[in-house]
Amino acid sequence: MGNRGGGIVLQPDTLRWFRERSTITPEDVSTSTQFLRYLGAENKVIFEEKAEWHYSSWSVMYNSLLADFGRESYVLGEYAVGFDQDPEGVDVRFVSGRTERADLVVFADGITSVGRKRLYPDAGLSYSGYIGWRGTVLESDVSPETAELLGSSLTYSVGPDTHICMYPIPGPDNGFEVGKRLLNYVWYRNVAEGPELDEILTDKRGFTGPVSVHPGQVQDRYITEMKAAAAELLAPAAAELVNLTAEPYIQPVLDVRTPRMIQGRVALIGDAAFAARPHAAAAAAKAAADAWALAAALSKNDNVATALAKWEPGQLQVGRDLIDRVTRMGARSQFQNTWTPGDPDLRFGLYGPGQ
Known part of the structure; x- marks a missing residue:
């Protein structure tokens, strides 16, 4: 899993580990931009303000944390498939036949969490009505104009029932310098639930991906349509980025709400508990915040049940x-067409706009 390249916006809770506990510094894992920018027709800048943001990629964060904690603390290549618990502990079962007993089990296993399915089976995935096209392009491969517009800012292009968000992330071989970075994007497009959604989520092998269709597996006809539509719906710089993407991929935009985050000695954190649409760029921050808060509660309470309850x-x-x-942000962009460039309510943030 160490070679995934999707973008992550680094909010304070996400960077806290590298500021407080790691020998790796925030600068070692991140790129940054200095502006928030909206592009219109002919790449006209229709809104711009100073706003510093930091970004990383899934692979950089994964490998940096793995280096910090050490491989001796991990059993890679295992898959937890079930568990049972009693008042004294939890027994976790793995597909390999291995079992482990623990005082506390934390499921941080993402949007398709095994833990959530076992604890709260009714807390399923809820489709938003739109998908996210995702991709990356080397900064050196785009035109000089596009590189200048997108390289220094968190950039949006907004159209009827659609918008795209773009920012630079670390490139291959730790490419943090300008020109060596990747330009990353998420482009939101409405797709009706039902046969239309099922068809676009069916990959080239004939398998349906409930949470993603991976790079290289999206049907060619959808990529052709997507790239043609970019020229009509997006600013030229955004359209160029989309059209240069070698292997775009798809993620249906989903919500997950769980009624509780604990049961006995088992806890859910991050997307395993609440999976939020990317508009606030807060998924990684939410997972980190859950973990920091859980560590604090455990440090103050010797009893696991008491710590979890607090x-x-x-x-x-x-x-x-x-x-x-x-959910409100998505409705504004995809259905109500009230996503207004520069509206402070639309800013990134875990705890609120800009927070």
């Missing part, structure tokens, strides 16, 4: 508030 209410509220906010 930890859960605050994180439940953060998760619920985040999903409510990104």
Whole structure:
């Protein structure tokens, strides 16, 4: 899993580890931009303000954290498939036949969480009504004009029932310098739930991806249509980025709400508990915030059940508030056409716009 390249916006909770505990510095894992910028027709800048943001990629974060914690702390290549618990502990079962017993089990296993399915089977995936086309292009491969427009800013292009968000992330071989970075984007497009969605989520092998269609597996006809539509719907710099993408991929935009984050000695954190649409760029920050808060609760309470009971209410509220906010943001861009360039309510943030 160390070679995934999708972009991550680094909010304070996400960077906290590298500021407080790691020998790796925030500068070692991140790129940055200095402006928020909206592009219109003919690449006209229709809104711009100073706003510094930092970014990384899935692969850089994964490999940096793995280096910090050490491989001796991990069993790679295993898959937890089930568990049972009693008042004294939890027994976790793996597909290899291995079992482990622990005082506390934390499921941080993402949007398709095994832990959530076992604890709260009714807390399923809820489709938003639109998908995210994702991709990356080397900064050196775009035109000088596009590189200048996109390289120094968190950049948006907004159209009827659609918008795209773009920013630079580390490139291959730790490419943090300008020109060696990747320009990363998420382009949101409406797709009706039902046969239309099922068809676009079916990959070249004939398998349906409920949460993604991986690079190299998206049907060619959809890529052809997507690239043609970019020229009609997006600013030229954004359209250029889309059209230069060698292997775009698809993620249906989903929400997940769980009624609780604990049961006995088992806890859910990050997307395993609440999976929020990307509009607030807060998924990684939410996972980190859950983990920091859980560590604090455990450090103050020797009893696992007591620690979990004190930890859960605050994180439940953060998760619920985040999903409510990104749902409103998505409605504004994809259905109401009220995503207004520069509106402060549309800023990134885990705890609120800009927070």
